[in-house]
Amino acid sequence: MKRPPKHAPARIDSTADLRRFQRMMAAAVIRPLDADDNLQQKWVDGRAMADVAAEYIKPNDRLSSFERLQLYNQMYWYRLLEAVRDDCPGLRAVLGEPAFERLARAYLTDCPSQSFTLRNLSARLADYLRAHPRLTAPHTALAIEVARFEWAQTVAFDDAARPVLTLADLAASPPRRLRLGLQPYITLLALRHPIDTFVISVKRRDVLRAEASNAPESPAGRRPTRVRRPRPGRTWVAVHRHHNRLFYKRLEPAAFRILTALQAGRPLAQAIAAAGPRVKPAQIQAWFTAWMSLGWFCAPGNKRRGRRS
Amino acid sequence: MPANRFNGQCDYGIGIGLRVPHYAHILAKKPVVDWFEIISENFMVDGGRPLQLLDQILEQYRVVQHGVSMYFGSADRPDRTHLRKLKALVKRTRTPWLSDHLCWGSVDGTYTHDLLPMPYTFAAARRTAEKIRMVRDYLEVPICVENVSSYAEFHASEMTEWEFLSEVVELADCGILLDVNNIYVSSKNHSFDPYAYLDHIPHHRVGQMHVAGHTRFEKYILDTHDHPVLDPVWKLYAHATRRCGVSATLLEWDDKIPSFDEVHHEALKANEFIGDAKKAAS
Numbered sequence: 001m002k003r004p005p006k007h008a009p010a011r012i013d014s015t016a017d018l019r020r021f022q023r024m025m026a027a028a029v030i031r032p033l034d035a036d037d038n039l040q041q042k043w044v045d046g047r048a049m050a051d052v053a054a055e056y057i058k059p060n061d062r063l064s065s066f067e068r069l070q071l072y073n074q075m076y077w078y079r080l081l082e083a084v085r086d087d088c089p090g091l092r093a094v095l096g097e098p099a100f101e102r103l104a105r106a107y108l109t110d111c112p113s114q115s116f117t118l119r120n121l122s123a124r125l126a127d128y129l130r131a132h133p134r135l136t137a138p139h140t141a142l143a144i145e146v147a148r149f150e151w152a153q154t155v156a157f158d159d160a161a162r163p164v165l166t167l168a169d170l171a172a173s174p175p176r177r178l179r180l181g182l183q184p185y186i187t188l189l190a191l192r193h194p195i196d197t198f199v200i201s202v203k204r205r206d207v208l209r210a211e212a213s214n215a216p217e218s219p220a221g222r223r224p225t226r227v228r229r230p231r232p233g234r235t236w237v238a239v240h241r242h243h244n245r246l247f248y249k250r251l252e253p254a255a256f257r258i259l260t261a262l263q264a265g266r267p268l269a270q271a272i273a274a275a276g277p278r279v280k281p282a283q284i285q286a287w288f289t290a291w292m293s294l295g296w297f298c299a300p301g302n303k304r305r306g307r308r309s
Numbered sequence: 310m311p312a313n314r315f316n317g318q319c320d321y322g323i324g325i326g327l328r329v330p331h332y333a334h335i336l337a338k339k340p341v342v343d344w345f346e347i348i349s350e351n352f353m354v355d356g357g358r359p360l361q362l363l364d365q366i367l368e369q370y371r372v373v374q375h376g377v378s379m380y381f382g383s384a385d386r387p388d389r390t391h392l393r394k395l396k397a398l399v400k401r402t403r404t405p406w407l408s409d410h411l412c413w414g415s416v417d418g419t420y421t422h423d424l425l426p427m428p429y430t431f432a433a434a435r436r437t438a439e440k441i442r443m444v445r446d447y448l449e450v451p452i453c454v455e456n457v458s459s460y461a462e463f464h465a466s467e468m469t470e471w472e473f474l475s476e477v478v479e480l481a482d483c484g485i486l487l488d489v490n491n492i493y494v495s496s497k498n499h500s501f502d503p504y505a506y507l508d509h510i511p512h513h514r515v516g517q518m519h520v521a522g523h524t525r526f527e528k529y530i531l532d533t534h535d536h537p538v539l540d541p542v543w544k545l546y547a548h549a550t551r552r553c554g555v556s557a558t559l560l561e562w563d564d565k566i567p568s569f570d571e572v573h574h575e576a577l578k579a580n581e582f583i584g585d586a587k588k589a590a591s
Contacts, residue, residue: 001419012430012465019384021428021465022416029421058462060500062528068461071529076421083422113420116378116391117350160355185356244358 001026001112004044008056024056029072032109037077039070080108080121087122087154089206090146090199093227094139103135119158122151142193142229149195152187152239156246159185162298170297175269181300182263183240190256191235196248198230242294249294254279255287265300311554315451315484316516317405321557324373325576327366328562331569336365342573344371346559347402349409350378353394360401367402373517373557374404375486378420379444381454382413382427382437392447399448406451406516408486411437411474426459429466429473438480445483453484453516458494458523458532470495471506484516487553489546490538490561494523494530507549515553520546520579521561535564537575543582550586 004027009017027044034040043052050066057065084104085092092100110132111124126147129136136143161183170178182188189195205227236256238249251259254275261271272284291297312320322343327335334340345366352363366372376395379387399407412424427433445452456474468476478485487510496503520543522536538546538560550556560576 001417008465010465012428013432015384015432015436018428018430018433018436019416021463022384022413025425026416026419026421029423029425030419056463056465058464060462060498063460067528071460072423072425076423079422113422114418116388116415116420117353118422119350119354156357158354158357158359161357241357244361 001030004028006045021056025069025072028053028069029076030108030112031073032105033073033077037074039066039073077105077108080113080118081105083118083121084108084125088125088147088150090150090195090202091125091143093198093202093205094143094146094229095136099136103129106132106135119154122147122154126151139229145189145191145193145195146198148187148189149191149199149237149239152189153199153246155187156185156239156241161185161295162301164295165292165297165299167292169299175272176267178268179265179300180262180268180271180297182259183296183298184301186238186240186263186296188251188256188260188263189235189237189239191237192232193230194233194235195230196235196237196250198227199248201227238296240294240296252287254283258284258287259291259296262297311556313484313513313516315406315453315514316557317451319405319557321371321373323576323579324371324557324559325572326375326559326561326563327372328566330566331572332362334569336362338569339369340569340573342370344373344557344559346373346375349374349376349395349398349407352401353391353398363401372402372404373559374398374402374407375455376407376409377424378414378422379409380412380414381409381440381444382411382425382433383415383440384413384436385415385417387440387444387447388418392444396448399450404450406453406484407448408453408455408517410457411454411477412457424457426457426461426463427473428463429468429470431467431476434473434476434480437477438483441477441481441483445481451484451516452481453486454478454481455486455488455519456491456495457488458491458498458530460498460529460531462499469501469506470499471509475510478511478514483514485510485514486517486519487515487549487556488519488521489549490519490521490523490542491532493542493545494532497525497530503545504548507545507552512553515549515556518546518549518553518556518558519561520558520576533564534561538578543578546579547582547585550583555583555586 004024005020008024009020012018012021031040041049043049053065053069057068059065081104107128111128113121126144129144129147133140205225236251236253238251240247257274258271261274312318324344324346327345327347352359410424414421414423414425441452492503492506520538521534522538524531524533558579562572
């Protein structure tokens with residue numbers, strides 16, 4: 001968003017005036033809350049926020065201009081923080097609630113939503129963690145992997161499914177020229193920790209907590225049972241869906257190499273060669289049989305080409 | 310008006326919002342409901358479970374789309390991706406009309422995900438109406454705009470909220486989704502007479518109504534959608550139906566959602582408040 005104007009327009013006589021007004025108010029609404037979760041006392045230029053708010057918001061007999069603006073400021077932050085919390089149970093388990101809260105506020109401050117839907121709110125989180133390692137230290141590598149994994153779940157949940165290729169489609173071209181696309185909802189992840197089992201443990205814990213008590217919880221009162229952080233362990237996994245249910249499929253390293261080569265747009269013969277000489281043809285055939293039965297292959301498209309993590 | 314060009318000439322009755330906690334009940338029990346309102350954004354995805362579920366609902370029920378992020382009042386042009394996905398959903402649901410809010414919430418591509426109140430000026434009304442026309446022409450479906458609850462008023466405003474609403478819908482030649490609870494909430498927050506609001510809007514443009522619960526705090530009221538509808542709102546609803554006729558009416562319950570039967574029962578209470586309007590019509 002562009003910088004807010006120095007002052008909100010006194011009159012709104014044009015779309016340009018309306019835009020200036022909206023920049024002014026939106027900047028205030030998304031401005032980080034202070035330590036007490038209130039609207040900051042100072043505006044970006046150092047003036048008293050109360051004076052700035054009074055320039056464009058009317059007070060009433062119960063609330064000052066500042067207090068009226070504060071309602072919107074607080075609702076914005078509570079709503080978006082709740083959305084990020086809901087997106088990231090695994091990351092919360094890695095960092096603990098206080099550290100996650102600090103991270104979420106920093107992320108939303110630096111990366112306000114650029115999408116009409118809250119579904120995309122955490123899309124940039126893994127990149128943000130990479131660029132701001134201090135926010136997750138000393139668990140940065142793990143945190144990044146969990147953030148990637150949790151975003152992959154969102155993709156698997158509702159990204160597009162394209163028409164599945166059949167054996168006849170495959171037979172139509174020789175392997176040297178045949179290119180297979182992977183379904184857009186599939187994310188391939190090469191990880192240094194078994195994030196799949198960790199995320200499953202967190203989900204199980206959360207389900208048990210929900211079943212154990214119907215008492216409403218406030219965010220401040222959340223003290224979840226701790227799930228142990230995973231120990232290092234190389235893991236290759238495809239996050240995908242089948243019959244509209246979410247799954248994490250472990251892959252052999254060679255299988256992972258084949259799929260990433262296909263996803264990058266390489267022809268089938270080259271992709272199979274990427275598996276390495278020690279993999280037996282029968283093994284590769286078995287993998288392809290399984291992937292075909294899962295409906296993973298579609299016509300190659302540019303949209304997701306080369307997307308792997 | 311029961312059926313008019315702003316709601317696709319549909320004489321729908323009393324509906325409720327389609328919400329996640331009720332999915333299993335609805336699919337298993339197939340309760341009789343006049344219609345469901347869906348939040349468009351929840352289904353503006355490319356695949357997966359949300360669309361599968363929507364298709365199952367569409368097989369059994371009438372569905373109307375209600376959006377929360379078109380932001381007709383934002384100075385920005387409508388987002389193309391948003392429009393494209395919304396049009397795909399309109400084709401899927403064949404919604405007879407589509408509603409979204411008379412508000413703004415984004416600027417320069419940054420989204421607040423809130424329904425922010427408009428400055429009630431003639432220039433803002435012209436821009437808002439222009440965007441409503443743009444969206445309607447692209448989507449090819451009637452549009453009703455909903456009045457929002459608000460907690461702030463602006464020095465720049467040149468008219469009342471109901472005058473602004475009237476100005477916009479006349480310029481855009483669109484319908485009104487009259488949210489009676491929002492009128493009540495704003496009337497308390499801004500100390501105006503909610504009946505004056507209802508008396509001074511173009512009644513023939515009302516294509517749908519909303520009722521909902523709210524929460525009263527010491528100095529203001531919040532539109533929380535987490536309670537049954539309160540008596541003053543029902544009274545206001547009765548007055549609205551006398552003025553506008555009995556429109557398709559929907560109960561919004563979005564937080565602390567009770568059982569399906571409880572929500573539906575609450576919605577059907579609307580029938581108790583439309584007697585005078587029905588007599589007047591007959």
